[in-house]
Amino acid sequence: MRRKVLLRSSWLPYVLIAPAVAVLVALSIYPLIYSITVSLQVGEVWGLGNFTRLASDGFFLTAMAHTFVYAVAALTCEFLLGLGLALLLNNQIRGRGFFRATLLVPMMLPPVVAAVVWRLMLNPNFGAINGTLKQIGIDTESLTWTASPGLAMLSVIAVDVWQWTPFVFLVLLAGLQAIPQEPYEAALIDGSSRWQTFRHVTLPLLKPAILIVLLLRTMDLLRVFDQIFLLTEGGPGFATETISLYIYRTAFRFFDFGYAAAMSFVLLALTNVISVVYIRFLKHESRA
Amino acid sequence: MSRALKYFLVVVALVAALAPVYWMFTISLKSEVDHFALPPPWFNFTPTLEHYFEAFVARSFGQYLITSAIVAVISTLCALVLGTLAAYALARFRLPYDLDRRLSLWILSTRMFPAIVTAVPLFLMMRDLRLLDTKASLIIVYTAFNLPFVVWMMRGFFDEVPRDLEEAALVDGDSRLGALVRVVLPLVAPGLAATAVFCLIVSWNEFLFALVLTQTDASMTLPVGIAGRVTQYEIKWGVMSAAGAVAIVPILVFAMAMQKYLVRGLSLGAVKG
Numbered sequence: 199m200r201r202k203v204l205l206r207s208s209w210l211p212y213v214l215i216a217p218a219v220a221v222l223v224a225l226s227i228y229p230l231i232y233s234i235t236v237s238l239q240v241g242e243v244w245g246l247g248n249f250t251r252l253a254s255d256g257f258f259l260t261a262m263a264h265t266f267v268y269a270v271a272a273l274t275c276e277f278l279l280g281l282g283l284a285l286l287l288n289n290q291i292r293g294r295g296f297f298r299a300t301l302l303v304p305m306m307l308p309p310v311v312a313a314v315v316w317r318l319m320l321n322p323n324f325g326a327i328n329g330t331l332k333q334i335g336i337d338t339e340s341l342t343w344t345a346s347p348g349l350a351m352l353s354v355i356a357v358d359v360w361q362w363t364p365f366v367f368l369v370l371l372a373g374l375q376a377i378p379q380e381p382y383e384a385a386l387i388d389g390s391s392r393w394q395t396f397r398h399v400t401l402p403l404l405k406p407a408i409l410i411v412l413l414l415r416t417m418d419l420l421r422v423f424d425q426i427f428l429l430t431e432g433g434p435g436f437a438t439e440t441i442s443l444y445i446y447r448t449a450f451r452f453f454d455f456g457y458a459a460a461m462s463f464v465l466l467a468l469t470n471v472i473s474v475v476y477i478r479f480l481k482h483e484s485r486a
Numbered sequence: 487m488s489r490a491l492k493y494f495l496v497v498v499a500l501v502a503a504l505a506p507v508y509w510m511f512t513i514s515l516k517s518e519v520d521h522f523a524l525p526p527p528w529f530n531f532t533p534t535l536e537h538y539f540e541a542f543v544a545r546s547f548g549q550y551l552i553t554s555a556i557v558a559v560i561s562t563l564c565a566l567v568l569g570t571l572a573a574y575a576l577a578r579f580r581l582p583y584d585l586d587r588r589l590s591l592w593i594l595s596t597r598m599f600p601a602i603v604t605a606v607p608l609f610l611m612m613r614d615l616r617l618l619d620t621k622a623s624l625i626i627v628y629t630a631f632n633l634p635f636v637v638w639m640m641r642g643f644f645d646e647v648p649r650d651l652e653e654a655a656l657v658d659g660d661s662r663l664g665a666l667v668r669v670v671l672p673l674v675a676p677g678l679a680a681t682a683v684f685c686l687i688v689s690w691n692e693f694l695f696a697l698v699l700t701q702t703d704a705s706m707t708l709p710v711g712i713a714g715r716v717t718q719y720e721i722k723w724g725v726m727s728a729a730g731a732v733a734i735v736p737i738l739v740f741a742m743a744m745q746k747y748l749v750r751g752l753s754l755g756a757v758k759g
Contacts, residue, residue, distance in 0.1 A: 210575070210579070210662055210663075211575035211576075211578075211579035211581060211586075212575075214571040214572055214574060214575035215571075215572045215575045215576065215589065217568050217571070217572070218568045218569060218571070218572035218593070218633055218637060219572070219589070219593075221568060221629065221630050221633060222593060222596050222630060222633060222634070224630075225604075225608070225626065225627065225629075225630035226596040226599065226604065226630060227596070228611075229604045229607035229608050229611060230599075230603070230604070230607070232607040232610065232611065233603070233604075233606060233607040236606070236607065236610065283499055286492060286495055286496060287496065289492065291492065291493070291496065297496055297499075297500060298745075299742060299745055300500055300503065300504060301499060301500065301503050302741065302745075302748070303503055303504060303507060303738070304503050304507070306687065306737050306738065306741045307507070307691075307734060307737070308690065308691035308693070308708075308709050308733055308734070308737065309691065309693050309709070310691075310693055310708075310709040310710075310712045310713050310730070310733070311510075311712070311730040311733050311734055313713075314510060314712065314726050314727060314730040315506045315507055315509070315510045315730070316506065318506075318509055318510055318513055318723065318727065319506050319509060321723075323522065324521050324522045324523075324526070324723075325526075326505075326506075326509045326526045326528075329526035330526065333526075360502070360503075360506070364503065368748065417598065417600075420600070421600035421601065421602065423601065423602060423693075423694055424693045424694060428693075428713055441602075442600065442601075442602040445602050445606070446602060446605075446694075446698075449605075449606050449609070450609075450698060455606060455610060458606050459606050459607070462600070462602055462603040462606055463603070465600055465602070465603060466599065466600060466603050469598070469600055470598075473598065
């Protein structure tokens, strides 16, 4: 019966899939191809000029370095805090549903609202942070946060950690709750310490969820644009300029679309390589 | 760890998550004089709605709000229709050459491009098509942006529906599409609703494409409208906070309504929560 049904409608799946594929080809694949042709032109001349220019562009290399610093620092903090919170709320805690729901508020905010929120918090004149510090007698003269070259990077990283730790927490908590009770009972019978149980039972079983959440966060951090653009516009000077911001500036402020396209392929290659590494780990994990 | 310490840490996390947002609400409700008061007034101030009136009546934020809603709703509907049909086919049919699995992965991979990579060519394409600074350009881009997500989520929900039910309908003489509409769709309705809410939130929050593709009040969405004020020199903090507060409301309502599916949606179905 099944076989007959499938045969009768053998054209149907293609008809159902075709519109979606057409839209994605037109708006994802065609733009990429278009972008390649743009990146291969300097003015009217075809060539690799935009790509060779990358290696000697100090701004590009600095933006690259900023992106890595930002990604590594934010990822580390978000992971450790998110894991800690997930372990904390995996206990029997009264009102857990309420806590879980409220902890999610930061990550649901539109990036632009998160930026408004933190501009208000960090404002040197009337921000809640400096206001509170002044109140307890700390001199805030030099604490201009997003306006200070030394503190700007720290500020944008802190805002990212504030907004996205809840996401790491949420995925890891779901992972923890999917772990069955049996291995814990076995560990208890063996007389394992809490650290041993965590190290040899929880962590290995949580590894797939950890890898997925690290993969998703890494991809987002490497391409970060919204928060930084809205908090500092890459400044002061060039202090918080990341790859995505530099590409944006090149394309939409200097109208050098060819060079912007070339840089965007470097970013694309970078995120691809890193995601392939993660996915290899994941596959290895699910086979083991 | 003692019980008291656990609760203390959880409360600290809650305050850290919420206090900044609450601070913005207070700014939106304070008169300008109170903005600069020291120590910062968290609770004692006389609330006023003047900034809300200025933002949504005297300035164009009301119009941005409507544009945001139109773009989010239409692009979500388009993505849902196209994506659900494709997801059903990918969940139910085995295509030759492993095509169903490969197509699914390819569709997912289009979602992985960094936004700035497609923003540059999409700007040039929309310029060529004379669609810059129109709502249509945003609707088109958001539809494509949400489509992989819909396919991936809905494929997961279809997989969970037992095939026997449909086969029974087919034996009773229903067509494939008839079985989809009458038997399967009602069963995946909660999943469909959750997927729709996700698309709405993504479109509502989206910033980069809206920044690149719109220029005037005619097509500006709320995020770009607010951002225009954020980056100006003389900043109207009260007005901005009022607009921000209003932008949050639909998001919070939706997010609370579909908490159950949040993890699955945010991890693209990789973790079933």
